[in-house]
Amino acid sequence: MHNKTDIIEQIQDLWQHLQDQQPLVHCITNSVASNFAANVVLAIGASPAMIDNPFEAEQFAQIAGALSINTGTPTTEQTQAMFKAVKGANTAGTPWVLDPVGYGAILSWRSETVDDLLTFQPHIIRGNASEIAALAGNQSSAKGVDSTLQSDQALQHAQSLLNSSPCIAISGATDYILSQEFGIIAITGGSVLQPKVTAMGCALGAVCAAYHAVSQSSALAAIAAHCHFALAAQNAAEQTHGIGSFQVAFLDALDQLKPEDFNHIDLKRIDPKHSQLNSL
Amino acid sequence: MHNKTDIIEQIQDLWQHLQDQQPLVHCITNSVASNFAANVVLAIGASPAMIDNPFEAEQFAQIAGALSINTGTPTTEQTQAMFKAVKGANTAGTPWVLDPVGYGAILSWRSETVDDLLTFQPHIIRGNASEIAALAGNQSSAKGVDSTLQSDQALQHAQSLLNSSPCIAISGATDYILSQEFGIIAITGGSVLQPKVTAMGCALGAVCAAYHAVSQSSALAAIAAHCHFALAAQNAAEQTHGIGSFQVAFLDALDQLKPEDFNHIDLKRIDPKHSQLNSL
Amino acid sequence: MHNKTDIIEQIQDLWQHLQDQQPLVHCITNSVASNFAANVVLAIGASPAMIDNPFEAEQFAQIAGALSINTGTPTTEQTQAMFKAVKGANTAGTPWVLDPVGYGAILSWRSETVDDLLTFQPHIIRGNASEIAALAGNQSSAKGVDSTLQSDQALQHAQSLLNSSPCIAISGATDYILSQEFGIIAITGGSVLQPKVTAMGCALGAVCAAYHAVSQSSALAAIAAHCHFALAAQNAAEQTHGIGSFQVAFLDALDQLKPEDFNHIDLKRIDPKHSQLNSL
Numbered sequence: 001m002h003n004k005t006d007i008i009e010q011i012q013d014l015w016q017h018l019q020d021q022q023p024l025v026h027c028i029t030n031s032v033a034s035n036f037a038a039n040v041v042l043a044i045g046a047s048p049a050m051i052d053n054p055f056e057a058e059q060f061a062q063i064a065g066a067l068s069i070n071t072g073t074p075t076t077e078q079t080q081a082m083f084k085a086v087k088g089a090n091t092a093g094t095p096w097v098l099d100p101v102g103y104g105a106i107l108s109w110r111s112e113t114v115d116d117l118l119t120f121q122p123h124i125i126r127g128n129a130s131e132i133a134a135l136a137g138n139q140s141s142a143k144g145v146d147s148t149l150q151s152d153q154a155l156q157h158a159q160s161l162l163n164s165s166p167c168i169a170i171s172g173a174t175d176y177i178l179s180q181e182f183g184i185i186a187i188t189g190g191s192v193l194q195p196k197v198t199a200m201g202c203a204l205g206a207v208c209a210a211y212h213a214v215s216q217s218s219a220l221a222a223i224a225a226h227c228h229f230a231l232a233a234q235n236a237a238e239q240t241h242g243i244g245s246f247q248v249a250f251l252d253a254l255d256q257l258k259p260e261d262f263n264h265i266d267l268k269r270i271d272p273k274h275s276q277l278n279s280l
Numbered sequence: 281m282h283n284k285t286d287i288i289e290q291i292q293d294l295w296q297h298l299q300d301q302q303p304l305v306h307c308i309t310n311s312v313a314s315n316f317a318a319n320v321v322l323a324i325g326a327s328p329a330m331i332d333n334p335f336e337a338e339q340f341a342q343i344a345g346a347l348s349i350n351t352g353t354p355t356t357e358q359t360q361a362m363f364k365a366v367k368g369a370n371t372a373g374t375p376w377v378l379d380p381v382g383y384g385a386i387l388s389w390r391s392e393t394v395d396d397l398l399t400f401q402p403h404i405i406r407g408n409a410s411e412i413a414a415l416a417g418n419q420s421s422a423k424g425v426d427s428t429l430q431s432d433q434a435l436q437h438a439q440s441l442l443n444s445s446p447c448i449a450i451s452g453a454t455d456y457i458l459s460q461e462f463g464i465i466a467i468t469g470g471s472v473l474q475p476k477v478t479a480m481g482c483a484l485g486a487v488c489a490a491y492h493a494v495s496q497s498s499a500l501a502a503i504a505a506h507c508h509f510a511l512a513a514q515n516a517a518e519q520t521h522g523i524g525s526f527q528v529a530f531l532d533a534l535d536q537l538k539p540e541d542f543n544h545i546d547l548k549r550i551d552p553k554h555s556q557l558n559s560l
Numbered sequence: 561m562h563n564k565t566d567i568i569e570q571i572q573d574l575w576q577h578l579q580d581q582q583p584l585v586h587c588i589t590n591s592v593a594s595n596f597a598a599n600v601v602l603a604i605g606a607s608p609a610m611i612d613n614p615f616e617a618e619q620f621a622q623i624a625g626a627l628s629i630n631t632g633t634p635t636t637e638q639t640q641a642m643f644k645a646v647k648g649a650n651t652a653g654t655p656w657v658l659d660p661v662g663y664g665a666i667l668s669w670r671s672e673t674v675d676d677l678l679t680f681q682p683h684i685i686r687g688n689a690s691e692i693a694a695l696a697g698n699q700s701s702a703k704g705v706d707s708t709l710q711s712d713q714a715l716q717h718a719q720s721l722l723n724s725s726p727c728i729a730i731s732g733a734t735d736y737i738l739s740q741e742f743g744i745i746a747i748t749g750g751s752v753l754q755p756k757v758t759a760m761g762c763a764l765g766a767v768c769a770a771y772h773a774v775s776q777s778s779a780l781a782a783i784a785a786h787c788h789f790a791l792a793a794q795n796a797a798e799q800t801h802g803i804g805s806f807q808v809a810f811l812d813a814l815d816q817l818k819p820e821d822f823n824h825i826d827l828k829r830i831d832p833k834h835s836q837l838n839s840l
């Protein structure tokens with residue numbers, strides 16, 4: 001039903017809507033990511049607002065184009081703000097993304113928060129392989145907030161999370177986007193430098209939210225976001241091998257991406273039964 | 281009374297004082313801006329200190345050269361710190377800047393905080409057009425924390441705020457600085473890339489404070505700060521078109537600005553009655 | 561007992577262990593430093609995790625390779641997290657670093673926190689000269705969180721702190737590392753641009769922790785960290801004179817440092833009685 005050309009055309013349309021509408025993206029994120037995520041959201045063409053107190057989050061989520069929630073460095077007040085924001089988002093029909101940073105046995109306090117947030121049915125759940133596997137109820141390991149699994153190792157586990165959200169996105173050397181609508185989409189690209197820059201994943205969650213602000217489809221928003229991210233990272237890695245200068249070049253590349261660049265994305269559909277890559 | 285040459289000479293003197301004295305700038309700012317604002321304050325020659333807890337803010341504001349308060353991501357403790365700091369500043373005669381980020385109907389909690397802070401008579405109020413118009417009691421619109429008005433649209437409204445502060449600064453493609461002392465000063469320059477970098481406005485608030493630490497005149501401090509900022513942004517934009525690399529080049533340019541560069545600033549006085557640009 | 565060649569070989573071994581093991585570094589740091597410190601820790605080869613809430617800090621410090629505590633912008637919850645983390649670290653034998661940012665008479669609240677933390681015997685105390693002198697009970701002055709003393713002016717005072725910790729590190733144009741094991745080691749290098757970039761010292765504290773995760777010796781970890789930092793800063797300063805671009809080049813250089821680069825470090829032992837530099 002969806003061949004590669006169709007999907008890419010839809011992505012290009014979303015990208016154009018993003019530039020035209022510059023939607024307001026409500027972010028509740030961690031102290032490490034806040035500046036970088038805001039700059040990333042600006043770079044892709046949207047308008048970030050970091051409203052993370054419990055006294056404003058509910059009302060603000062109602063007027064935002066989308067909401068991104070990230071559990072990287074939660075405080076008591078910020079955690080309260082997350083629930084307020086989700087309530088506001090669900091009341092107003094604002095799409096929202098859950099990025100369960102650090103989910104797992106060691107960080108049990110935030111993991112309980114994430115379990116509770118999950119009952120409010122996020123539109124997209126985005127995480128690394130360790131987080132997604134753990135969130136799906138599997139014994140998993142992680143190194144702090146970094147994954148010790150490859151993204152494909154979380155694929156099977158991730159299927160069960162489709163009960164909690166219409167779209168599950170697992171980031172890694174290959175990104176996997178799971179949904180009823182598109183099945184499993186694999187996006188390969190990006191750069192080996194990405195894991196050497198902090199908050200890249202956190203910023204990607206906010207980009208998913210930004211694309212969802214202009215998309216009816218959660219899965220298409222997540223796919224577009226991951227494609228935009230992977231292409232910009234590839235372009236940036238062509239400019240530099242340094243990890244500091246890569247971060248700078250990445251912001252440049254996110255902003256300078258042209259719609260025709262999406263034609264070059266390595267995007268495939270996977271048959272979950274055979275776990276093999278099928279060309280679309 | 282103040283022709284352009286006089287003003288520029290006074291700015292150049294302030295810049296020299298800033299380099300000589302490297303004043304301590306007490307900043308209470310948001311989580312997005314904290315790193316960038318600290319680097320900006322260092323880049324212009326001053327010494328930033330982000331003291332934003334209610335247990336130290338009052339005492340610290342008394343020994344600081346100036347205080348900058350920004351309501352971008354307020355917490356309960358940080359809000360308490362703001363009032364403590366303002367009390368300390370007013371006790372000790374420390375000049376202080378209020379940057380009412382996000383002021384408006386949607387973000388009512390912080391707006392009440394700002395209303396209360398306003399009664400303590402900040403030396404400079406600095407904001408974007410939407411914030412200034414809303415603060416002046418006008419129905420206004422904003423996109424989150426970004427302005428949907430042009431800076432000149434807030435000019436008329438801003439006049440009434442001169443009851444609350446001796447100097448009102450509105451940033452935009454053209455910046456306007458209002459005061460009894462200088463009337464309305466318009467500074468045109470900067471770069472179209474500035475709105476694509478987060479926390480630029482927040483950092484400008486801290487720069488106003490830094491200049492005020494070496495200035496008797498609130499208006500002159502604000503004018504100097506906006507000139508320094510606009511010239512550095514112009515110089516940076518000549519180096520790059522990328523928004524990531526612009527941020528880097530901007531820090532370089534703030535630091536590398538030479539006093540003679542101020543001779544090239546596009547600075548005019550405006551007649552508020554006719555709303556026309558008059559050459560000084 | 562330790563000649564220069566021996567020390568450098570031990571540093572090179574530690575560096576290799578760091579690359580091989582990529583240890584998990586638990587950081588509780590300030591809002592200005594969090595992003596930069598995380599990127600610095602990634603750049604040297606380790607894995608940062610900013611876990612700064614009191615509900616997770618104790619458990620996390622037990623599984624981390626090392627812990628870094630920094631008092632730059634403490635909140636009530638973060639302060640609680642510091643004590644929980646230290647308790648967890650000491651229970652599990654996790655080495656930890658204390659960076660007493662802002663210690664002194666003006667910032668008395670955090671200074672009391674630091675005094676209490678000190679009773680838990682940090683493995684390394686790292687600070688600038690004003691902080692170390694004040695921590696040793698001497699009348700000292702500081703400009704906010706920046707030092708007004710040269711690092712050698714704190715040398716004598718620092719000796720008494722060896723009762724509280726096996727290793728005291730004072731950063732400045734010349735860094736001094738004090739310990740029973742190595743005596744006083746002086747490392748000269750780095751760049752004059754470093755004080756113009758915020759959070760450099762804070763990041764250095766996290767680097768000390770990262771090296772301690774792979775070292776039995778606190779002093780050797782601190783020496784290695786300061787050498788890595790100083791060499792990277794020198795290399796970065798050869799690339800640029802701009803303070804924004806220096807920060808970027810510094811991250812590149814931290815990552816690109818080669819073990820043989822340590823051969824070029826200016827490292828000396830000082831005789832505390834004569835306060836003279838002695839070649840090792």
